[in-house]
Amino acid sequence: MSSHEDTYEPKGRVSKWMDERLPIARMMHGQFVDFPTPRNLNYLWTFGGILTFCLVVQIASGIVLAMHYIPAESMAFDSVQHIKRDVNYGWLIQPLHAVGASMFFIAVYIHIFRGLYYGSYKEPREVLWILGVLIFLVMMATGFLGYTLPWGQMSFWGVTVITNLFSSLDEVIPGLGTAVVTWLWGGYSVSGATLTRFFSLHYLLPFVLCGLVALHIWALHVAGQNNPTGLDIKTKSDSLPMSPYAVSKDLFALSVFIMLFAWFVFFAPDYLGHADNYIPANALVTPAHIVPEWYFLPFYAILRAIPSKLGGVIAMFGAIAVLAFVPWLDTSRVRSARYRPYFKWFFWLFAFTCLALGYLGSLPAEGIYVMWARIFTAYYFAFFLLVMPFLSLWETPTQMPGSISEAVLGKGSK
Amino acid sequence: MIKSRSIAVSVLAFAALTGGYSASFAAGGGGDGHGVKIERQEWSFSGPSGKYDSQQLQRGFGVYKEVCAACHGLSRIAFRNLAQPGGPAFNVEQVKALAATYEVPDEPDDEGEVKPRPARLADRFPPLFANEKAARAAQNGALPPDLSIIAKARGVAYSGTWYQHPIAMLKDIATAYQEGGADYIYALMTGYKDAPASMKMSEGMNYNTVYPGHQIAMAAPLSDGLDLYNDGTPETADNYARDVAAFLSWTSDPTLNERKSLGWMVMIFLLITSVLLYISKRRIWASAKH
Amino acid sequence: MEGSLASDADEPTRRDFLTLAGPAFFAVGGAMTVWPFVHQMNPDAGALALASVEVDLAPVEEGQAITIMWRGKPVFIRHRTKKEIDEARDVKLTNLPDPQSDTARTKAGHEKWLVLVGICTHLGCIPKGQSLGDVKGDYEGWFCPCHGSHYDNSGRIRKGPAPRNLEVPPYQFQSDTQIKIG
DSSP: OOOOOOOOOOOHHHHHHHHHHOTHHHHHHHHHTSOEEETTOOGGGGHHHHHHHHHHHHHHHHHHHHHHOOOSTTTHHHHHHHHHHTSTTHHHHHHHHHHHHHHHHHHHHHHHHHHHHTTTTSTTOHHHHHHHHHHHHHHHHHHHHHHHTTOBHHHHHHHHHHHHGGGGGGGTSTTHHHHHHHHHHTSSSSOHHHHHHHHHHHHHHHHHHHHHHHHHHHHHHHHOOOOTTOOOOOSGGGEEEIIIIIHHHHHHHHHHHHHHHHHHHHHOTTTTSOGGGGSBOOTTOOOSSOOOOGGGHHHHHHHHHSSSHHHHHHHHHHHHHHHHTHHHHOOOSOOOGGGOTTHHHHHHHHHHHHHHHHHHHTSOSOTHHHHHHHHHHHHHHHIIIIIHHHHHHHOOOOOOOSSHHHHHHOTTOO | OHHHHHHHHHHHHHHHHHHHTTHHHHTOOTTOOTTOOOOOOOOTTOSTTOOOOHHHHHHHHHHHHHTGGGTOOOTTOBGGGGGSTTTTOOOHHHHHHHHHTSEEEOOOOTTSOOOEEEOOTTSBOOOSSSSHHHHHHHTTTOOOOOOTTTTTSOOOOOOSOGGGHHHHHHHHHHTTOOOHHHHHHHHHHTOBOOOOTTOOOOTTOEEBSSSTTSEESSOOOOOSOOOOOSSSOOOOHHHHHHHHHHHHHHHHOTTHHHHHHHHHHHHHHHHHHHHHHHHHHHHHHTTSOO | OOSOHHHHHHSOOOOOHHHHHHHHHHHHHHHHHHHHHHHTTSOOHHHHHTSSEEEEOTTOOTTOEEEEEETTEEEEEEEOOHHHHHHHHHSOGGGOSSOOOTGGGSOTTOTTEEEEEOSOTTTSOOOBOSSTTSOOTTTEEEEETTTTEEEETTSOEEESSOOSOOOOOOEEEEETTEEEEO
16 A cells, blocks of 8 residues: 555544554544545546445345345346335335446446546556456446346346357357357246346456455555546645545435435436336347346447447457557657547547447447447547557657646646 | 546546446337437426426326226236335225226135225226237237336437437436426427328327337327316316326336435535535645646 | 644644534434444234234133243243132142242232233243143143143143243133133
8 A cells, every 4th residue: 555644543441452453543643534535536536435435335125125126037027026016125225226226337437437538548557458448347247237137128038138149159160159158048048047147247247346346445545546637746835634625525425326316216227227127027028129238238239330240249248358558659759638629529429428328238230320329439449459558659748737736736846 | 646636537437437328228119119219208206306297297197097907907006006105105994995996816715715895095006908819809919017217117218329429318317307208298298299191000000109109009199188187277188198197207216205305304414515525635745746 | 714724633622612512413423323223123013913812711621721922932821720720729828839829820800810920931842732642741731741840720830940920920800701812
């Protein structure tokens, strides 16, 4: 962990006794009270705390739901209805979990885009960033598995379509894809066996997530936080202790975030879901238009943009995998896009591309939509594979301040 | 300061936009009228402050019982639900008497035979057909869906232009639009028309303007003057459609009143907390320039 | 916003009311959120609806007993003979481990009906004695095979490790032949 002043003084005999044996309070104090945070962090830096909150909400509400949910083919759908209708506060806890998943992804996307804009992936934060990509991947897996559990039409057909992606491996080694899909399903179609194993894995992965988050925070506290200038903390005047400064800002942002969360939970609990998932799963009827949850839509659009089955699957997974290589793809020595006059525009075009892909992912894959999906998919990859490595060759960064405190207070301060 | 504020605003806008994606498909429910514009109706339970009108739900239950119940089950509703607050809120004795007119299988007796007994408050509405095959056999092959969750399982697809869509999504989030199912049911009930001459109708099918494909097995169930009300409400097909759509919204979402009441308390509490936290943050940062 | 940088980070923030009110509200809100997560484990609406049952006693002949389920527990209902009632009344209360008169365990005017929760007060087994062929114990009532508790025909503990009499559930007669338990 980065070295900084330790102001922890155990008060009272019990604290002293404990401090000599397991100095956990000293560690927490050092990492979450004294820890130096750049004094110029904006509200985009509050999403780390918000995401931790989301994880806690999902685990707490998920454990409660698992007390009432029955992962059996014939009872899964009804047990969710039972939770919403009869369990005390089930009408609150079930949407808390379902809406919570969406809120988790809203927060994680803002967090990722913030990292991309301010160059938070650059040296010395490469491992921190890669842990973040792994967290994102496990989140997506958990979200996908969880969406299976209500066992409605969209659950059933979503699983059918997404697990069938693996059958594209038949194009590599004949029979391999089919074998993998049969193994995933535990049968020759999506069935009760699939549901039960997905439930088990859905319960497991959040704890994997907890471990990854702990490592992510550890890595963050070794390298220290990035900030809007992208400059390192050089002197004491560049930073403020985490508590009460950053904490007070985090709390306010969290409270505003919870308001948005509560709005959906109490007033529009089904807005983020799909009506078809209120129809019990039926293996004989496919919904007219299968769409995944909104947070997968950009990747779904990429999948459908590629005309070949295997190619689409590779592009979709590649779109996530490419994130892990960003620390080395970006060749600029300047971290923050604030001082990169051209990168800035490419970045906003990229952000727009992701929104556009999401929108296209929700539309049927036909006609003009396919063409647009291909154009945006091309730019999605071009941003990582062309803009990041080559833009810095001719882009001249604008004048940067000498230090964080200079950026805050203007020239002349130390 | 200005910088961080504009960022905060753009963050919220982004959050709302990403959240807004779903509208494009959330509304695209199973039985939506593809390409047909379904008018949004005024409902007592629409929006953040809307609540069910128990008189309307009582009338709607009457319509269900006399018209829909011939073919459509209500399997997730227990008789006790009809008496609970936030619903039709019938008097318990009325519901007991109603329940007793239905028969459910009793526990096996000492000889192991399962005999029917009158339903009690704790029982659910008994199924109309033993299984799906039996239901289809009784309806010329068509399957009448169970209605206990139908309003959530249907929606209204967005039918405007793509560039107005994000605005429409944000508006729906801000107004907490959740009544696509009720709008659809009302539109379906009132959407029976004579088939246009150009349309070739299959045997036994009926023309409906909002049903996907326009051919529906169910014949127009409602007409004026069926004598279903006893509270003086005009006996029109339009009223029947509206009331039964409201009733089916309640069966799909019976805790709406409770949810919204608590929701307001939570929102006000959070608003106060947020303001106080902002003041707290300002005071803490007052001495530190940033 | 004056003041030198070096001092402002060191200067302890004044912990006044307005600084603490926000975090305090936040903490209170968090604490209130705990309740739904606790209450969800209580019996749900479906279970509560079954919290009371109505039993038709008409088919139970004198000397017969029936067992019905109430809140997941067996309830013994015995239609006692005149002789059994007299025996139960004649017992000296001082001889009982848990003294209670037979009249206190039945409803006035309906003494022939004995309604008991059929769970041994020792460790929760179900006593024998409902079926004709069952062992009824030394006192012609019920006998718990787990640890040998004997109950009499008023359901009172007479011998064995059980500390209390078989529990009488809350019930009322709705008519001469109909009771509502719970």
